[in-house]
Each structure stands twice: as structure tokens, then as C-alpha cells.
Amino acid sequence: MLSNLRSQFPILSSGVGRKELVYLDNAATTQKPIAILDAEREYYEKINSNIHRGAHYLSRLATDAHEQARQSVADFLGASSSREIIFTRGCTEAINLVAQTLALSGCIHPGDEFILATDAHHSNIVPWQMLAERTGAVVRPVPLTESLTFDIEAYEKMLSPRTRLVAVPYISNALGVVNPVRGIISLARRNNPATFILVDGAQSVAHLEVDVQSLGCDFYAFSGHKIYAPTGTGVLWGREELLDMLPPWQGGGEMISEVSFAGTTYNTLPFKYEAGTPNICGNIVLSKALQYVKDIGVERIALHEQVLTNKLYDGLGAMPGVRLLGPRDNRGALISMVVEGVHHYDLGTLLDQMGVAVRTGHHCCQPLMQYLNITGTTRYSFALYNTDEEVEIALRATERALDMLR
Ligand code: PMP
DSSP states (O other): OOGGGGGGOGGGGSOTTSSOOEEOBTTTOOOOOHHHHHHHHHIIIIIOOOOSSOOSHHHHHHHHHHHHHHHHHHHHHTOSOGGGEEEESSHHHHHHHHHHHHHHHTOOOTTOEEEEETTOOGGGTHHHHHHHHHHTOEEEEEOBOTTSSBOHHHHHHHOOTTEEEEEEESBOTTTOBBOOHHHHHHHHHHHOTTOEEEEEOTTTTTTSOOOHHHHTOSEEEEEGGGGTSOTTOEEEEEOHHHHHHSOOOSOSSSSEEEEETTEEEEOOTTGGGOOSOOOHHHHHHHHHHHHHHHHHOHHHHHHHHHHHHHHHHHHHHTSTTEEESSOSSSBOSEEEEEETTBOHHHHHHHHHHTTEEOEEEOTTOHHHHHHHTOSOEEEEEOOTTOOHHHHHHHHHHHHHHHHHHO
């Protein structure tokens, strides 16, 4: 289906130290197509200049390209305005931006509650713990159901007048489970319309179509490198009235309106949250990556990945001693498993020797690992360029590796 696009990703056929690479670590980072590599080169060959306030031609060119990129990101996410798009270093920085501005805003009080997901990535836990430490707020994780899905009934009971923030991953990077984000948001809104709601889109942005306005959250964060763009890029989408209300976090150039030793006034959105020279090239290229995905079609990509995921799920699930985490259905493009008597690291190492790149360990989800009483998992994750043949290779390699390890 999409396999003809594979040739657009040079690293996949480069051998990378071995003849054939089966790259199934896409949840950690995706490979980049030629169009993106070319866009990066083209920027430095034809456009490179610092943006804003430049009187000269190149500066205007770079500024226009950068702000057009912001508009493309806004369109991709269904944002109501490009003022709602803050460029960041990645998803982690986007979440920290929200947590830090909430800390500075003084609107978090002792006893306020932050409701988080047990399957959250550390970047969607630790910033809230740091905010809680500073403000006297309390972090409360929502338990999982027996089948390792978000326990929405328990969540509903946890909502109260003390709930100040709800922050959840759209898709869990360690389980692959798609969380019932719409239900989570509507229950939080019904409980208290003023609750801050953040959706971590790191694992959903490349796999699920998103329209932030219809989703109904306040903040949506993602990293560029998980959607075929370079590392060091990312986005925070925030509702304009909230971004307007909250204070800036980092100080410096660009985020100011006027500076004097008597005091400083701040720039308008989105620049208020973008101190210093941004990743100009990265942000422009990020918008091209979003366009790349849009041109192929997120739904088409998801369908392709779903077929691969289902086949791998069934194949791995049939192997003795294998426990797949989370149900088969309602799953993103990744599978996590534990195998009785086999350490995930040993399995990952053997798979690597057979040319299959997977990720092993806690996946930056230590609280989830504690909850499950395991030290880690072996995770296989897909992108648009993976093929049916690769699933078969991965299954055969896993079978062989497990035979060797038991
Ligand atoms: N949230 C989730 C669900 C993730 O999978 C990741 C990356 N593994 C992050 C947040 C953090 O992304 P980054 O390290 O690119 O900031």
C-alpha cells in the first residue's frame, strides 16, 4: 500500500551496519524522507537568516517562511489561529512551558489536584510533580482497568471541586493503548469548566487525525521528530485566551514588547512564549513534514499501520510465554510485551543482531512499570514505511531469539 514510499527514506536501505534494517522503533523517533532532508538543505542554501526585525531581503524571506510554517501547523491541528502555535524544542518542553507558566501565574493553590494517567510518559508526570511541589498541589494518577486501559469510571469518581488540571497521553507510548481522550475531556469540563486540560500528542500526532478545537482540550503538545521532522522541534498548541492570560516563562529577546531597567512589557502571542532565536530551519521543516503526512493522509497511514499492528499482535500473542500489554483493539501503531523468563534487554540485543530494531526498557514510564510490577518491556512500533514482510521478519526473529533465550 504505502510501501512504495519506502524508497523515499534513504536510511532504511543504507544497511546501517548490516544488510537489511527492520526499523521498528518509530515510537522513539521516525526516519526522515528525502523531501525533509532536502528542505533542510534548501533552507540553509537559500533562506538562512535570523527572523523578525531584519531590514534585509533574506531576513524577510526567513521571517515569512517561519510564520507561514506556523500557519501550516495551525491548519494541521485545526487551531483557530497561528497565535495559538508556540514552537518548542519538543513535547517535553511544551509540557514544561505549561507547567512553568501555571507556576508563575499564581493560579495553582495548596490542595489543588492534578489528575494524571498511570501510563503517562515522565515528561507528562515530572513537570506536574515539580509544579505540585512549588504550589502545594497534589498529583493523583488514574488507575488502569484489568485489561490495562484507562479506567474512566475511577477517573470520574476522582474528579472533584479540587481538580485543577487533567493531563493525559492520547496514545500511551509504553502500552500502545489509545486513551478515551474525548470522554476524559468532557467529564473534566462537566466537573469544572475551568480545569486546565492537556493532551500529550507525542504518540498520536503521526497516527491519528487531530482537530484541537473539536477535541476540546486547552493544550496539545507534540514533538516533530516523531512525525518525520528533525529532532529539536515541537509544538505547544494552547487556547488563545489561556495563552493570553498566562505569564511568559523564559525571558529574553523576541518575547518582549519594550525593555527598560524600570520594567519590561511582553510581546503578544505567540512570541511571548518564544524567547531567543528559535529553531528557524527546524520549524520550517516541521511544517513540511506535517504537509508530507497530510498529503499521504493520516487516516491512510493509520489504516496501513493498523494492518501491520494486528498481524504482529496476533503473531507475538501466539508465542508461548508472551504477554502482550493492553487489548488488541483501539491501539496505536505499537505493541509492548513481556515474556516469561526472558529479560527484555536480552531479547532486544538478539533482535538487534538479527537486524530488527526495537526498544526495550521502561520507555520513560517508570510509574507504569511499578504499577505492573515489571522492569521493562520489549516494544515494536510502526511508521508509514513499514511493510508486511518486515512484520514477518520480526516475528521469525522474535521466535528464534526466544528459542535461544529459553
Ligand atoms: N510523551 C510521550 C507519550 C512520548 O512518547 C514521548 C517521547 N517518547 C514524549 C512525551 C517526550 O517527547 P520528547 O522526548 O520528544 O520531548
